[in-house]
Amino acid sequence: MLAELLQYLLSGLTIGAIYALAGLGFSIIYNAxxxxxxxxxxxxxxxxxxxxxxxxxxxxxxxxxxxxxxGAMLVGVAxxxxxxxxARKASTVTLIIITIGASIFLxxxxxxxxxxxxxxxxxxxxxxxxxxxGASLQPQSLWVMGCAGVLIVAIGLFFNKTLxxxxxxxxxxxxxxxxxxxxxxxRVVLASFALSAALGAVGGAVVAPITFSYTEMGxxxxxxxxxxxxxxxxxxxxxxxxxxxxxxxxxxxGAGYLSSAYKDAVAFVIILAVxxxxxxxxxxxxxxxRV
Amino acid sequence: MNRILHGRLTGLAVLGAIIAVLPVFLTNNFxxxxxxxxxxxxxxxxxxxxxxxxxxxxSLGHAGFFGIGAYASGVLVGVYGxxxxxxxxxxxxxxxxxxxxxxxxxxRLKGHYLAMATLGIGIxxxxxxxxxxxxxGGPDGMMVEPFKIFGVELYGEKAWxxxxxxxxxxxxxxxxxxxxxxxxxxxxxVHGSEVAAEVVGVDTARFKVMVFVLxxxxxxxxxxxxxxxxxxxxxxxxxxxxxIELVTMVVFxxxxxxxxxxxxxxVLTLLPQAxxxxxxxxxxVLGAILMATMVFMPKGLLPTLAGLLPSxxxx
Amino acid sequence: MxxxxxxxxxxxxxxxxxxxxxxxxxxxxxxxxFGGVLAIGDLSFTVAAGDIHSIIGPNxxxxxxxxxxxxxxxxxxxxRVLFDGADxxxxxxxxxxxxxxSRTFQNLQIFFNMTALENVMVGRHxxxxxxxxxxLFRFPSLVRRDSEARxxxxxxxxxxxxxxxxxxxxxxxxxxxxxxLEIARALASQPKLLLLDEPAAGLNATESREIDEVxxxxxxxxxxxxxxxxxxxxxxxISDHITAxxxxxxxxxxxxxxxxxxxxxxxxxxGAAP
Numbered sequence: 001m002l003a004e005l006l007q008y009l010l011s012g013l014t015i016g017a018i019y020a021l022a023g024l025g026f027s028i029i030y031n032a033x034x035x036x037x038x039x040x041x042x043x044x045x046x047x048x049x050x051x052x053x054x055x056x057x058x059x060x061x062x063x064x065x066x067x068x069x070x071g072a073m074l075v076g077v078a079x080x081x082x083x084x085x086x087a088r089k090a091s092t093v094t095l096i097i098i099t100i101g102a103s104i105f106l107x108x109x110x111x112x113x114x115x116x117x118x119x120x121x122x123x124x125x126x127x128x129x130x131x132x133x134g135a136s137l138q139p140q141s142l143w144v145m146g147c148a149g150v151l152i153v154a155i156g157l158f159f160n161k162t163l164x165x166x167x168x169x170x171x172x173x174x175x176x177x178x179x180x181x182x183x184x185x186x187r188v189v190l191a192s193f194a195l196s197a198a199l200g201a202v203g204g205a206v207v208a209p210i211t212f213s214y215t216e217m218g219x220x221x222x223x224x225x226x227x228x229x230x231x232x233x234x235x236x237x238x239x240x241x242x243x244x245x246x247x248x249x250x251x252x253x254g255a256g257y258l259s260s261a262y263k264d265a266v267a268f269v270i271i272l273a274v275x276x277x278x279x280x281x282x283x284x285x286x287x288x289x290r291v
Numbered sequence: 292m293n294r295i296l297h298g299r300l301t302g303l304a305v306l307g308a309i310i311a312v313l314p315v316f317l318t319n320n321f322x323x324x325x326x327x328x329x330x331x332x333x334x335x336x337x338x339x340x341x342x343x344x345x346x347x348x349x350s351l352g353h354a355g356f357f358g359i360g361a362y363a364s365g366v367l368v369g370v371y372g373x374x375x376x377x378x379x380x381x382x383x384x385x386x387x388x389x390x391x392x393x394x395x396x397x398x399r400l401k402g403h404y405l406a407m408a409t410l411g412i413g414i415x416x417x418x419x420x421x422x423x424x425x426x427x428g429g430p431d432g433m434m435v436e437p438f439k440i441f442g443v444e445l446y447g448e449k450a451w452x453x454x455x456x457x458x459x460x461x462x463x464x465x466x467x468x469x470x471x472x473x474x475x476x477x478x479x480x481v482h483g484s485e486v487a488a489e490v491v492g493v494d495t496a497r498f499k500v501m502v503f504v505l506x507x508x509x510x511x512x513x514x515x516x517x518x519x520x521x522x523x524x525x526x527x528x529x530x531x532x533x534x535i536e537l538v539t540m541v542v543f544x545x546x547x548x549x550x551x552x553x554x555x556x557x558v559l560t561l562l563p564q565a566x567x568x569x570x571x572x573x574x575x576v577l578g579a580i581l582m583a584t585m586v587f588m589p590k591g592l593l594p595t596l597a598g599l600l601p602s603x604x605x606x
Numbered sequence: 607m608x609x610x611x612x613x614x615x616x617x618x619x620x621x622x623x624x625x626x627x628x629x630x631x632x633x634x635x636x637x638x639x640f641g642g643v644l645a646i647g648d649l650s651f652t653v654a655a656g657d658i659h660s661i662i663g664p665n666x667x668x669x670x671x672x673x674x675x676x677x678x679x680x681x682x683x684x685x686r687v688l689f690d691g692a693d694x695x696x697x698x699x700x701x702x703x704x705x706x707x708s709r710t711f712q713n714l715q716i717f718f719n720m721t722a723l724e725n726v727m728v729g730r731h732x733x734x735x736x737x738x739x740x741x742l743f744r745f746p747s748l749v750r751r752d753s754e755a756r757x758x759x760x761x762x763x764x765x766x767x768x769x770x771x772x773x774x775x776x777x778x779x780x781x782x783x784x785x786x787l788e789i790a791r792a793l794a795s796q797p798k799l800l801l802l803d804e805p806a807a808g809l810n811a812t813e814s815r816e817i818d819e820v821x822x823x824x825x826x827x828x829x830x831x832x833x834x835x836x837x838x839x840x841x842x843x844i845s846d847h848i849t850a851x852x853x854x855x856x857x858x859x860x861x862x863x864x865x866x867x868x869x870x871x872x873x874x875x876x877g878a879a880p
C-alpha cells in the first residue's frame with residue numbers, strides 16, 4: 001500500500017519537476033513582459049529533440065544538451081525580438097495568438113528538421129531501478145529531479161543575488177520606475193525569454209529518456225506548465241514551482257487511484273477548483289483595483 | 292445615429308448578396324464544402340466575438356461547446372434514436388445550462404486567469420469525449436446520421452450550403468441587433484470600464500454570464516449541424532487547437548466587428564486549403580501568417596482595412 | 607425643457623428652498639483599511655438633500671477611498687452608509703445606482719470602445735429595456751425607447767457643453783471634454799445623489815469655471831452633489847457645506863467660511879502637524 005503510494009509520489013514528483021521548470025519559465029516571461037508565452041512547450045521540445053538526435057549522431061550528451069539549450073535560447077530571443085516586442089501595446093488576446101503562432105511555426109520547423117517520429121534518448125545513467133521502500137525509482141528520475149532542483153535554486157539565487165536578476169525583478173514590479181533608474185527594459189524581456197527557453201530545453205533533455213521526444217511533446221507539457229504558473233499565482237516564481245509539483249503529484253495519484261485515462265484532465269480540474277476560491281492562484285497577490 | 296443603422300443594413304445586404312451569389316462561382320462540391328465549413332466557423336465566431344470582441348472576456352475553450360453540441364447530436368440521434376431537431380435543442384439546452392453554471396464563478400476571473408479557466412474547461416470536455424468511447428467512439432470519433440426534419444433528409448452540399456448560409460445570415464442579424472441595443476451597450480461598457488458600467492447601474496456579472504451562455508449556445512448549435520453535415524465527428528473538433536483556431540479567427544478578422552469575425556472565419560478556413568500547396572511547409576507558413584498579421588495588424592484585418600479608407604463606418 | 611432638471615415624476619419632490627434639507631446620505635463610523643493601513647477611520651457625516659457638499663483634504667486624505675466606499679466600489683471594514691433612509695453598506699455599485707446614486711472618477715473611466723453618445727446612453731441603462739430577447743429580435747418598443755434615449759443623451763451632452771462631440775468616438779476626445787462626458791453619463795441615470803471626483807482636475811481656468819456652472823445647474827435642479835475637488839476657489843464658491851479630511855479622519859466641517867477659518871484645516875494644508 002505504502003509502497004504503491006510512494007511509487008506514485010516519485011513518478012509525480014518527476015513529471016512535476018518538468019512542469020515546475022515550464023511554470024517557472026511562464027512566470028519569468030510574464031514578469032518581464034506580461035505575456036503568456038504559449039511557445040514555452042516548444043522550448044521543451046527543442047531541448048528534447050536536439051539532445052536525442054544529436055546524441056544519436058555521435059555528439060556527446062553534455063554537448064548535445066548544451067547545443068539544444070543554446071538553440072532554444074536563440075529561438076526564445078528571436079520570438080521576443082521579432083514578435084512579442086513589436087506588439088507590446090497589443091491586447092492580451094492578440095499577444096496570446098502571437099505566441100501560439102510562434103509555437104505552430106516552431107513545431108512546423110521542428111517537423112521539417114527532425115521528422116514526425118519518436119526519437120529515443122538513452123537514460124543518462126542506465127536503467128537499473130533503485131529500490132526504495134518497495135517502490136522502484138528510475139535513475140533518470142533522479143536526474144530530472146536533481147537537474148530541476150539545481151536549476152530552480154540557481155534561478156532563485158540569480159534573481160535575489162545578482163544585479164541582472166534584481167534588475168529583472170525590479171522591471172516586473174514597476175516597469176516605468178525600472179526604466180527611470182536606467183534598466184534596459186527591452187533587454188530584460190529578451191533575457192527573460194532566453195532564460196525561460198534554457199529552463200525548458202534542459203527540462204526537455206532530461207525528461208526525454210522517460211517520455212521519448214517528438215515534435216508534439218511540448219503541447220501538453222506547455223499547457224501543464226501554464227497550469228502550474230497560474231496555480232501558484234502568475235509571476236510568482238516559487239508558486240510556479242510548487243504549482244508544478246502539485247500538478248505532477250496530483251496527476252500521478254489520479255492516474256494511479258482513479259483513472260489513467262483521465263490523467264491529463266487532473267491538472268485542469270485542480271486549476272478550476274483552485275481558481276473558484278482563489279482567483280489569483282495559491283500565492284498570487286490579491287490586488288484591489290484602483291479607480 | 293444613422294451611422295450604425297446605416298452600417299448595419301448595408302453590411303447585412305452585402306452579406307446576403309454574397310451568400311446568394313456565391314454558389315454561381317462554386318462549381319464543384321469541394322468548393323461548396325469549403326464554403327460550408329467556413330460558414331460553420333463563421334457562425335461560431337460571430338457568437339464568440341460577442342464575448343471576446345465586445346464584452347472583452349476571453350475564452351480559450353469554446354470548441355468544447357461546439358464539441359458538446361456535435362456529440363449531443365451524434366449520440367442522441369445515433370444511439371438513442373432521437374429526432375435530429377430534438378437532439379440539437381437538447382444539446383443547446385445542455386450547453387446553455389453548463390455555460391451558465393460555470394460562467395458565474397469563472398467570469399469573476401480576469402485576463403490570463405480567465406484564459407486558463409476556459410482553456411481548462413475546453414480540455415476537460417475534449418478529454419471526456421475522447422475517453423468515454425462507449426458512447427463517443429473514443430479518439431477515432433463516431434459516425435453521425437444525416438439531418439432529417441419532417442421526414443425530409445438534408446442531403447448534398449447544395450442543400451447544406453443554403454442551410455448554413457441562412458443560419459449565418461440569421462446569426463449575424465441577431466448579433467448586429469444585440470450590439471445596437473441597451474444590452475449590447477452594457478456589454479461593450481463591461482469591456483470599456485467595468486467599474487464605470489457598475490456605477491450607472493449595469494449588473495456586469497449578469498451580462499457577462501448572459502453573453503457567455505449566448506456564445507456557447509451559438510457554438511453548440513453550429514456543432515450539432517456540423518456533425519450531421521460532416522457525418523463523422525472526432526474529439527479533435529472540441530480540443531484546445533480548435534478553440535485556439537476559433538479565437539484566432541475572431542482576432543484575425545477584427546475584434547468587436549461582427550463582419551470582421553465572418554471575414555476572419557472565412558479567410559482562416561480557406562487559408563489551410565490554399566496552403567496545401569506548401570505541403571511540408573504548411574504549419575510554418577500558417578504560424579508565420581498568424582504572427583505577422585497580429586504583429587502588423589493588431590486590430591485585425593477588417594478594422595485595419597477600414598482604417599485605410601477615409602474615415603467611414605465601423606461595422 | 608432643461609434636461610438637467612427633468613426627472614422621473616417620483617423623484618421630482620426636490621425642495622426648492624434650501625437648508626436645512628433632510629439628510630439624503632448619512633455616513634456613520636465608517637472605516638476601511640488596506641493591509642493594516644487605515645485609509646478611512648471612524649468617519650461620520652451627513653449630507654443634506656439638495657446641498658452641494660464638498661469633501662476636501664490634502665492628497666492621501668482618503669477622499670477617493672470615501673467615494674469608493676459610499677458608491678460600493680469598496681466594502682467598508684466597519685461602520686455604515688445610509689442612503690435615502692436605507693442601510694446600503696457594502697451593496698454593489700449597480701444596486702446603489704438603482705437607488706439613485708451616480709458618480710464620476712478622478713482617473714477617467716470612459717468607455718473608449720464606444721462613441722461619446724453611446725457612453726452617455728449607457729448612463730440610461732436603468733431606464734431602458736436591457737433584456738436579451740427583445741434586443742436580439744429588435745422589438746419595436748425597444749427600438750423606440752432606444753431612440754428616445756439617444757435624443758436624451760444628445761441633449762445632455764449639449765447641456766454639459768459637448769454638442770460638438772455628439773458624433774465623436776470617445777477615444778478621439780480631449781481630456782477636458784472627457785471629464786464632462788463622465789458628468790453627462792452620470793446625469794443620464796437621473797441620480798438623486800451625484801458624486802464628482804475632482805471634476806476640474808487638469809482643466810484650465812476657463813474650463814474650470816464652465817464645470818462650475820454645470821455643477822450649479824445640476825444642484826439647482828434638485829440633485830444633491832458631493833464634490834471632491836482641489837480647486838479651492840471652486841469649492842469655496844459653490845459649496846453649501848464642507849467636510850475636511852486628513853489621514854482618513856474628519857478634521858473639520860461646516861460652511862465654507864467656517865472651514866476656511868479652521869486652524870486645523872489651515873495647518874493640514876500647510877503641512878504642519880494638526
